[in-house]
Amino acid sequence: MNRDLARLQPYPFEKLAELKAQVTPPAELPHIAFSIGEPKHKSPAFVVQTLTDNLNALSNYPTTKGIPELRKTIADWCTSRFHLTADTLTADQHVLPVNGTREAIFAFTQAAVERKEGALVISPNPFYQIYEGAAYLAGAEPYYLSCLSENGFIPDYDAVPSDVWEHCQILFLCSPSNPTGAVTDFDTLKKLIALADQYHFIIASDECYSEIYLDEASPPVGLLEACARLGRNDFDKCVVMHSLSKRSNLPGLRSGFIAGDAKLMKPFLEYRTYHGCSMPVQHQIASIAAWQDEAHVKENRDQYREKFARVVEILSPVMDVQQPEASFYLWAKTPIADDLFAQQLFAEQNMTVLPGSYLSRDVEGCVPGAGYVRMALVATLEECVEGAQRIRRFVEGLR
Numbered sequence: 001m002n003r004d005l006a007r008l009q010p011y012p013f014e015k016l017a018e019l020k021a022q023v024t025p026p027a028e029l030p031h032i033a034f035s036i037g038e039p040k041h042k043s044p045a046f047v048v049q050t051l052t053d054n055l056n057a058l059s060n061y062p063t064t065k066g067i068p069e070l071r072k073t074i075a076d077w078c079t080s081r082f083h084l085t086a087d088t089l090t091a092d093q094h095v096l097p098v099n100g101t102r103e104a105i106f107a108f109t110q111a112a113v114e115r116k117e118g119a120l121v122i123s124p125n126p127f128y129q130i131y132e133g134a135a136y137l138a139g140a141e142p143y144y145l146s147c148l149s150e151n152g153f154i155p156d157y158d159a160v161p162s163d164v165w166e167h168c169q170i171l172f173l174c175s176p177s178n179p180t181g182a183v184t185d186f187d188t189l190k191k192l193i194a195l196a197d198q199y200h201f202i203i204a205s206d207e208c209y210s211e212i213y214l215d216e217a218s219p220p221v222g223l224l225e226a227c228a229r230l231g232r233n234d235f236d237k238c239v240v241m242h243s244l245s246k247r248s249n250l251p252g253l254r255s256g257f258i259a260g261d262a263k264l265m266k267p268f269l270e271y272r273t274y275h276g277c278s279m280p281v282q283h284q285i286a287s288i289a290a291w292q293d294e295a296h297v298k299e300n301r302d303q304y305r306e307k308f309a310r311v312v313e314i315l316s317p318v319m320d321v322q323q324p325e326a327s328f329y330l331w332a333k334t335p336i337a338d339d340l341f342a343q344q345l346f347a348e349q350n351m352t353v354l355p356g357s358y359l360s361r362d363v364e365g366c367v368p369g370a371g372y373v374r375m376a377l378v379a380t381l382e383e384c385v386e387g388a389q390r391i392r393r394f395v396e397g398l399r
Contacts, residue, residue: 070284172204255279
């Protein structure tokens with residue numbers, strides 16, 4: 001077996017299950033989960049119907065590249081959403097459907113990393129664990145950039161040594177961020193694009209939360225949008241990953257895309273041809289319906305806005321917590337150690353949150369997620385309000 005498999009760390013939810021197994025929650029309280037980022041809003045009925053209407057496609061092998069209609073729909077959506085110059089992001093050369101962003105992140109890393117001594121994949125810290133695992137299994141070392149409150153939970157890229165940039169092969173961005181909800185602004189993207197030019201690395205931007213934002217007038221800027229503003233209409237060294245899981249409440253559809261630099265998409269298509277993970281045709285047709293509609297996405301954002309407003313109102317008197325710019329997570333500072341907070345909250349209130357330290361790695365004695373918990377406001381409004389009230393009662397009992 002691949003010896004690098006031994007370097008993979010337990011997934012955060014495995015550690016959380018072990019933590020919870022040490023205590024017994026009150027049986028009279030129904031469990032409320034703020035831990036896993038699985039959308040619970042209803043999937044759009046018209047997408048479900050489209051999927052059902054096209055089940056006859058089960059008799060067809062899907063192609064790796066996907067059907068042209070889906071790729072064109074994605075290219076059109078990106079061009080509109082991110083204000084790209086017309087016909088610069090093309091369906092034929094710049095877009096590939098994928099089975100969710102996790103699959104795209106992992107597979108792209110395997111295809112893109114050149115196995116050589118000192119190869120680095122740079123990741124935010126705390127982070128989505130696939131960045132780390134993908135780096136190890138591609139033969140590279142992960143290099144973690146701490147996301148601290150004093151820098152708005154965005155890495156201090158100016159502090160990265162030049163020799164790190166020289167060995168960097170992929171820089172992963174997550175904007176809006178999982179777990180903090182922080183958004184990387186245009187000026188920072190401009191700086192990173194210049195660094196990619198100088199040191200010849202790829203920027204891979206995980207943007208699967210880009211359509212869940214609180215200010216309807218200010219959607220998060222994307223990496224391809226930054227390229228367009230800079231006149232880089234070839235999207236040189238830049239790729240983005242998007243998904244319908246969060247945007248359209250379709251996590252079970254396993255549908256997303258990767259788009260960007262055609263020079264990267266061509267060999268990645270070849271890799272995926274061997275990888276054998278084509279999206280089923282009926283899923284592709286349903287995806288077209290989802291990407292072509294914005295009304296359900298706006299309704300989705302409205303639901304999250306209401307939940308954020310209600311939950312923050314309840315928690316802010318007793319916890320250091322603010323509404324994020326985007327995503328459906330609250331990144332809340334804890335009055336006691338984050339793992340102890342999560343365990344005692346479960347034991348007393350039958351509430352599950354995710355310790356921030358489980359999403360982080362120690363960098364020179366600093367674990368940037370320590371002292372925080374991630375709360376995913378994915379449940380119903382009623383459950384979110386009840387959960388917030390339980391957390392408040394728990395915190396007040398600590399005093």
